[in-house]
Amino acid sequence: MTHFGSNTLHVSLVALPDAVISTLAGILDVMNGAALMGLGDAKAQPPFQIDIVGERAGPLPLASGVPIEVQKSIDDIESTDIVIVPSVLLASGGWQKGRYPRLVAWLQRMHARGAMLCSACSGVFLLAETGIFDGKDATVHFGYADAFTTLYPSVTVHPERVLVISGLREELVCSGASTTWHDMVLYLTARHAGATTAQAVARMFALQWHQDGLAPYIVFEGKSDHGDGEVLSAQQWLAQHFSVAKPVEEMIKRSKLAERTFKRRFTAATGIAPLEYTQRLRIEDAKRRLERTDASIDEISWRVGYEDPAFFRRLFKRTTGMAPGAYRKRFCIPEFARS
Missing domain, CATH: 3.40.50.880 (Class I glutamine amidotransferase (GATase) domain)
Known part of the structure; x- marks a missing residue:
């Protein structure tokens, strides 16, 4: 007792x-x-x-x-x-x-x-x-x-x-x-x-x-009420193309700004650097795939833009505090609740 x-x-x-x-x-x-x-x-x-x-x-x-x-x-x-x-x-x-x-x-x-x-x-x-x-x-x-x-x-x-x-x-x-x-x-x-x-x-x-x-x-939602039209345009493009190879370089090319200027304005507007912003978008997409599909972790890594599954696993755990497999176990809908 x-x-x-x-x-x-x-x-x-x-x-x-x-x-x-x-x-x-x-x-x-x-x-x-x-x-x-x-x-x-x-x-x-x-x-x-x-x-x-x-x-x-x-x-x-x-x-x-x-x-x-x-x-x-x-x-x-x-x-x-x-x-x-x-x-x-x-x-x-x-x-x-x-x-x-x-x-x-x-x-x-x-x-x-x-x-x-x-x-x-x-x-x-x-x-x-x-x-x-x-x-x-x-x-x-x-x-x-x-x-x-x-x-x-x-x-x-x-x-x-x-x-x-x-x-x-x-x-x-x-x-x-x-x-x-x-x-x-x-x-x-x-x-x-x-x-x-x-x-x-x-x-x-x-x-x-x-x-x-x-x-x-926590679901990542990038800040968009900053008033910088150039950065907002880049964010909107990135939301649809974050899985492409070298997305930060592509954003800089599309913006027609100098690399240093683009990175400075992007960080000032959103609060985080372009590379970290891209990583957060990729991890959010990976979270949804882990929750809603049976795709392997290696496949999800590739789908969101990472050819190295080991790097993806490390980044996922650093961002969410959980390994991808543990995240799936925690958040996927149980079999008995699926229609």
Whole structure:
């Protein structure tokens, strides 16, 4: 049997109108898992006591319209051990700062009184309003990374990372895209209740750590809103012809620009050099072929423009963090799900 420690930590799980119910409810259930599933000594205190907190107690409709019961108002909480902001749904206009001044002030007070501040996915948008993350590292859903950087340029974000722990006391914890909240909850469980308890919870809920990071999930989309027509024309050509031999040389010829000028303008406009841009397009095409076809890795290497399969394998792993075969196993549609 797993034995809990003698001290139960108080967890404040923040409910706000933008919150995603699946993340909030999932965090609640998994952090309660050790107690609910009887994983520990029945006589021992559970590792966490979790309250759903918000600006006021009572029912609160979340982003999907489904209501959840806020158990405690933040006005009634003088201190807490861990605060978790679940993922929030960003509307078409993006995150609007300044809508939750009472929550932001409460988060600042809780941190000043020793609380850990944790976010799942896009929940870091709210935490960043406190200013506590300025000059520190964080992660956020890769689809929101640009928007986050625009709003909070003082925070260094790593969207490819599953979990980022920062702060002088390691009290600032962020998880990345979507279900990486699993990793955050397992980390908190291991940190405060022990590795054995975390492993038992992971087995009970069939959770897996995202040990390969999030790079395999990120789809490369080259920047195109840069305003350089010459570079945009080259990008459009390359999107259809990336597999040809020496595509960078061909782009330069088509542009009628000097080689140095073309490379400088391309890098300035897109943020990456032409050769790396070409490689990213080729790897994206290879990913789709691995996901959707039964073609051999050597054939896919040739199809996307690489005659040396060994070089292709090295480049693929360097770019995605996974070998091509492992990527196919992870992302291909299972046989039973194919029509």
